[in-house]
Amino acid sequence: MSPEPRHQALLSVRGLGVFRPGPGGEVAALRDIDLDLQPQECLGIVGESGCGKTQLLHALMGLQSGNVRLAGSVRFRGEELLGASAQRLALVRGRRLALVFQDALSALNPYLRIATQMTEGARAQLGLSRRAAWQRAATLLESLQIDAPARRLRQYPHELSGGMRQRVLIAMALMCEPDVLLLDEPTTALDVTVQAQVLAVLRELRARSGVAMIFVTHDLGVLAAIADRVAVMYAGRIVEQAAAAHLYATPRHPYTAGLLHSMPRLDTPLDTRLSTIPGQPPRSGATSTGCAFAPRCPLAHERCTQLPVLRCADNQFPANGTVACHYDGPAQGLREIWP
Amino acid sequence: MNTLLLEVRGLQVRYPAGHGSQAHTAVDGVSFDLAAGASLGLVGESGSGKSSIARALLRLVPASGSVMFEGRDLLRLSGTQLRATREHLQIIFQDPLAALDPRMRISEIVGEPLREFRPQYSAAERRHQVLRMLERVGLDSSHLDRYPHEFSGGQAQRIGIARALMLKPRLLVCDEPVASLDVSITAQIVNLLSDLRRELDLGLLFIAHDLATVRQVCERVMVLYRGRVMEISSREQLYTAARHPYTRALLAAVPVPDPSHALPQAVTASMPEEAPRGKASVAASGCVFRQRCPQVFARCSEETPALRVAAGGLVACHLP
Numbered sequence: 293m294s295p296e297p298r299h300q301a302l303l304s305v306r307g308l309g310v311f312r313p314g315p316g317g318e319v320a321a322l323r324d325i326d327l328d329l330q331p332q333e334c335l336g337i338v339g340e341s342g343c344g345k346t347q348l349l350h351a352l353m354g355l356q357s358g359n360v361r362l363a364g365s366v367r368f369r370g371e372e373l374l375g376a377s378a379q380r381l382a383l384v385r386g387r388r389l390a391l392v393f394q395d396a397l398s399a400l401n402p403y404l405r406i407a408t409q410m411t412e413g414a415r416a417q418l419g420l421s422r423r424a425a426w427q428r429a430a431t432l433l434e435s436l437q438i439d440a441p442a443r444r445l446r447q448y449p450h451e452l453s454g455g456m457r458q459r460v461l462i463a464m465a466l467m468c469e470p471d472v473l474l475l476d477e478p479t480t481a482l483d484v485t486v487q488a489q490v491l492a493v494l495r496e497l498r499a500r501s502g503v504a505m506i507f508v509t510h511d512l513g514v515l516a517a518i519a520d521r522v523a524v525m526y527a528g529r530i531v532e533q534a535a536a537a538h539l540y541a542t543p544r545h546p547y548t549a550g551l552l553h554s555m556p557r558l559d560t561p562l563d564t565r566l567s568t569i570p571g572q573p574p575r576s577g578a579t580s581t582g583c584a585f586a587p588r589c590p591l592a593h594e595r596c597t598q599l600p601v602l603r604c605a606d607n608q609f610p611a612n613g614t615v616a617c618h619y620d621g622p623a624q625g626l627r628e629i630w631p
Numbered sequence: 632m633n634t635l636l637l638e639v640r641g642l643q644v645r646y647p648a649g650h651g652s653q654a655h656t657a658v659d660g661v662s663f664d665l666a667a668g669a670s671l672g673l674v675g676e677s678g679s680g681k682s683s684i685a686r687a688l689l690r691l692v693p694a695s696g697s698v699m700f701e702g703r704d705l706l707r708l709s710g711t712q713l714r715a716t717r718e719h720l721q722i723i724f725q726d727p728l729a730a731l732d733p734r735m736r737i738s739e740i741v742g743e744p745l746r747e748f749r750p751q752y753s754a755a756e757r758r759h760q761v762l763r764m765l766e767r768v769g770l771d772s773s774h775l776d777r778y779p780h781e782f783s784g785g786q787a788q789r790i791g792i793a794r795a796l797m798l799k800p801r802l803l804v805c806d807e808p809v810a811s812l813d814v815s816i817t818a819q820i821v822n823l824l825s826d827l828r829r830e831l832d833l834g835l836l837f838i839a840h841d842l843a844t845v846r847q848v849c850e851r852v853m854v855l856y857r858g859r860v861m862e863i864s865s866r867e868q869l870y871t872a873a874r875h876p877y878t879r880a881l882l883a884a885v886p887v888p889d890p891s892h893a894l895p896q897a898v899t900a901s902m903p904e905e906a907p908r909g910k911a912s913v914a915a916s917g918c919v920f921r922q923r924c925p926q927v928f929a930r931c932s933e934e935t936p937a938l939r940v941a942a943g944g945l946v947a948c949h950l951p
Contacts, residue, residue: 340813341784454677483676483840488884510814513886536890554818556843558885562866565825566818566847572783573813588815 302504303329303352303389303472307364308374310347310356310528312577318361319577321347322528325364326602329472334498334505336519336536338512338551342576344528345508346394349474352506353391354381368472387417390465394477396457400449406460407445414467425467432463435500436493455486459493466503473505479514491517512551516540524548527574527584534605534613542623544605544615546589549626567630583617590629591619636802636834637665637688641696644683644858657683658694659858662938667801670828670835672849674842674881680858681838685806688836689722700802718748721795725807727787731779737790738775741765744797764793768823785816789823796827802834809844821847843885846870851944854878857919860938861947868943875948876924918949926950 310322322344329335339345350356352366354373366373368384376384393399401409410432411425420428426445433441436459449457458478465473478494479487495518497503507518515522516536523533524545532545543549553567571588574580582597583589589596595618605615605623619626644658658680665671673681687694690705690713698705700720708716724730731740742761745752752760762772768789779787788808795803805824809817825848828835839845845852852869854862854877862875873879918924921931930949938945 340815484842484884484886485676485880487886511886512814513888516888516890516892517886519890540888540890551814552888554815555888556818556821556841556847557888558843558846558870558882559887562846562870566822568818568822569815570819572785572816575783 300330301328301367302331302333302369303327303506304367304370305352305365306367308348308351308366309363310344310351311361311363312357313359314577319579320528321360321576322351324529324602326530327523327533329504329506331471332498332502332504333521334507334519336515336522337506337508337525338510338515338522339525340510340573342527342573343525344576345510345525346476347528347576348525349391349476349506349508352474353385353389355391383417386413386470387468388470389472389474390468390470391474392458392461392465392476392478394480396454396461396481397449399461400457402449404448405445406447406449406452410445410460410464410467413464417468428467429463432466433460436463436497437489438463453486454482455489458482458486458490462490462494462497466497466501469501471504473503475505475507477509478507480509480511487514494518512540513555524551527578527580528576529584529616530602530614531585531617532605532613532615533602534615535611538605538612543626544613544623545585545617546591546619546626546629547585550588550630553627553630569630593618634667635664636667636669636700637663637836638699639663639684639688639696640699642684642687642694642698643696644680644687644692644694646692657858658687660696661855661858661860663853663860663863665802665834665836667834668828668832669851670837670849672845672852673836673838673855674840674845674852675855676840676881678857679855681840681855682806683858684855685722685804685836685838688804689720718744718798719801720804721798721800721802722804722806723788723791723795723808725810727784727791727808727811728779728782730791731787733779736776736778737765737770737782740779740790741793741797744794748798760797761793764797765790767827768793768796769819783816784812785819788812788816788820792820792823792827796831796833799831800833802836803828804836804838806838807840808837810840817844824848841885842870842881854881859919859947860945861920862944863938864944864946874941874944874946874950875920876926876950877920880923880925918947 305325305327308325309320311318311320337345351362362374407426407429410429414420414425429445430441433444438444438456438459479490509515519536522536522539523530526547532548543552550569554569556566569588574584583600586592586596600616600618602614602616604610605613640662642658642661646655646657648654661684673684675681686692688698694706738758738761742757745757765774770789809820821844827833837848850866852864853860856877861877873882916935917932918936921927936947936949938947
């Protein structure tokens, strides 16, 4: 299915594939990705290791290594980014689309002061003076609830706590006032208390600036706090996509349902045994002709040897989301399948 | 269930000053008991000392105080005596692949404890026992002759568990055993550990930063902050009516997979993040948590709260 991009979409991805050379020919790390990001929207992308979620962010930013082949289309405000010239990309990357990396300590240069790292991009991209860039950096740090921003700007990364470093990275990404913030597991390395603070800061930022976000994580709990819409990835494909309220209340893909039921939660009765999804996620680039989740799926059936395409999850309410699964029974049925 | 397996008193772990770092007390006077076959969760943020406690029990870091295990003080045992206790005291680690020797086959890794402690077993007998244990943790004979790199994180953790349980220990220390695993794998390992504990009457010391996971595994929970015990409570008490403000903050910060659930703005906003280690000066007296406590009052800086008995457990807080 390749619906026409809605004309107001900020970022429109169609049929995106990422192929890298393997011992027996090309392997797909990512395939058939269709996504639209609307202005001011936060799209959550969730999946386990090897599902291609980080590859997706890197492909959107044009950060793949040289031996990787991309297919499909990534349009930003209607302009094609795949195959765009380096000069053109340089104007979009960092300025219109900005990426926040997962590991704040390794993403920051230990030898440079926070100010130098934060202002470098904005001075090059926007031609800001040193003073103006410093001003902007201080204002951004303050808006992300960092105390004494002027002092922090003079410090080095090791002098900041983990949560502060992560907020510095977010502030750095915001220096050129991008339209889209891409966040790669921005809270995974943090303590739960700090994670809650960073999420609160990001929510406040959305409310204030309206910056659109793509938030990648393995944790459905984290996405519930911030995402308007959630795409679930498995083995390099999107297997379900829906408004957050729908996805958590009535997951349509057995994998999504399984993930939700296998999460330890605080609000279940004590001594509730966790549901488990048997087996393990396939490695990145593993090939399968049918549904990649079938080997782990309690509903697997002969038809699952055919690749399921993304289809409307609910024909009566097509806007509620899409799912790639042959099962077409009631969504309630999925609640019972996980032991 | 009433026999004590582990009795820890005044445990202190101090890392000496090194290149550019000040001496640092990671664990500061921690005491707790663990009954045979019981499970205790150790929870806290990074820097709370939970991993240092695990390492101290196994004598992997120098510590003072006393750790009574089966009538002997582990901290005062000599090499041979210490080695003998290894049979009953085992650990599994956070990074399961790093904990396996990449050059050894799985049969050798899991069989090594038998080779060391049951030299009377023949190779065939050893292989038989290894296979039975592998099957118990969800692996099979096809895995026996493979090498660690052929396994995923979840499978490697199963191998680590099999190796740790080979000699039927009485205490298993789990240092963040699921922190690096995928969501769908975490549930498998959590259920496996719960089952094995019941089957083998295994004492479990389960370290995690995630209170939701601990709730699945542990009957009692100890909450640590900067190397001190803030609260030790039964699971029922802690998850329904936690008494320490720090415990409540940790609980409020656990993500809830429900978009209609509001973020705990009040708690997180009032709880500033801890300064990086070494910069914060810990005052000699007063509550270590007071700078971050939303309910701090005058007495908190004057007097260190002692652990006192409260319904369902112990709490170190001046609040009534």
